[in-house]
Amino acid sequence: xxxxxxxxxxxxxxxxxxxxxxxxxxxxxxxxxxxxxxxxxxxxxxxxxxxxxxxxxxxxxxxxxxxxxxxxxxxxxxxxxxxxxxxxxxxxxxxxxxxxxxxxxxxxxxxxxxxxxxxxxxxxxxxxxxxxxxxxxxxxxxxxxxxxxxxxxxxxxxxxxxxxxxxxxxxxxxxxxxxxxxxxxxxxxxxxxxxxxxxxxxxxxxxxxxxxxxxxxxxxxxxxxxxxxxxxxxxxxxxxxxxxxxxxxxxxxxxxxxxxxxxxxxxxxxxxxxxxxxxxxxxxxxxxxxxxxxxxxxxxxxxxxxxx
Numbered sequence: 001x002x003x004x005x006x007x008x009x010x011x012x013x014x015x016x017x018x019x020x021x022x023x024x025x026x027x028x029x030x031x032x033x034x035x036x037x038x039x040x041x042x043x044x045x046x047x048x049x050x051x052x053x054x055x056x057x058x059x060x061x062x063x064x065x066x067x068x069x070x071x072x073x074x075x076x077x078x079x080x081x082x083x084x085x086x087x088x089x090x091x092x093x094x095x096x097x098x099x100x101x102x103x104x105x106x107x108x109x110x111x112x113x114x115x116x117x118x119x120x121x122x123x124x125x126x127x128x129x130x131x132x133x134x135x136x137x138x139x140x141x142x143x144x145x146x147x148x149x150x151x152x153x154x155x156x157x158x159x160x161x162x163x164x165x166x167x168x169x170x171x172x173x174x175x176x177x178x179x180x181x182x183x184x185x186x187x188x189x190x191x192x193x194x195x196x197x198x199x200x201x202x203x204x205x206x207x208x209x210x211x212x213x214x215x216x217x218x219x220x221x222x223x224x225x226x227x228x229x230x231x232x233x234x235x236x237x238x239x240x241x242x243x244x245x246x247x248x249x250x251x252x253x254x255x256x257x258x259x260x261x262x263x264x265x266x267x268x269x270x271x272x273x274x275x276x277x278x279x280x281x282x283x284x285x286x287x288x289x290x291x292x293x294x295x296x297x298x299x300x301x302x303x304x305x306x307x308x
Contacts, residue, residue: 094128
């Protein structure tokens with residue numbers, strides 16, 4: 001053990017007591033002769049940051065059309081993706097659940113200091129992909145909070161990390177949150193969350209319409225609108241580079257112009273043919289809900305500002 005001694009200004013030591021044990025003017029600091037262990041080097045320094053700076057983040061709520069957008073951008077550009085990496089149901093190689101299951105992941109430390117694990121997780125995720133291509137991350141509002149939030153802005157730490165690297169963010173929202181709530185509840189009841197594109201241009205085999213509780217739909221619609229507003233506030237607070245995309249513009253005649261606008265925002269001037277069809281199509285819930293008129297009548301009565 002090594003002692004360092006400092007004397008107080010203006011005070012002299014007592015006679016014959018000039019030792020660390022007897023000098024009340026001495027400040028003793030015990031120095032550990034063994035250097036303390038330091039954290040592992042930043043795992044993203046080995047090419048990870050270079051990949052991230054060429055990547056992009058799709059940020060949205062559920063039932064916002066991000067699967068269609070993501071699959072289209074992958075088809076049209078050099079992006080690759082590991083899907084919704086923070087989804088608890090995603091246990092594929094490179095997912096967050098896969099990172100947590102790794103033997104070297106300290107789960108106790110992950111619970112106490114999740115922010116420190118973000119570079120470690122991203123390095124793990126990138127290692128499972130092609131290092132030559134950028135990544136299109138797909139993160140939902142609720143998933144983003146898995147690694148904590150910023151104390152000042154309450155924005156998810158994940159967002160702040162990507163913004164610090166100047167990663168562009170595609171914020172996908174819906175104008176009609178009542179339709180979004182209907183889509184969510186309908187998908188839960190039927191257990192089908194994506195509609196594959198039909199190359200023949202025909203429609204899928206019709207199924208019996210589903211009755212939904214109008215009050216449940218309206219409650220979920222109000223929640224979705226509030227989550228949407230909160231996400232927009234977070235993005236503004238951290239000065240994110242954002243391209244706002246409306247689900248309603250990703251269908252019909254506006255799809256191709258919208259994909260071109262998004263590509264330009266991402267710095268990828270991709271040719272999108274006028275007749276382009278995405279790998280998945282937008283789901284139309286109008287014919288799938290038996291009491292759609294009743295739902296919108298209640299929505300108009302309870303929250304007319306949410307009905308378009």
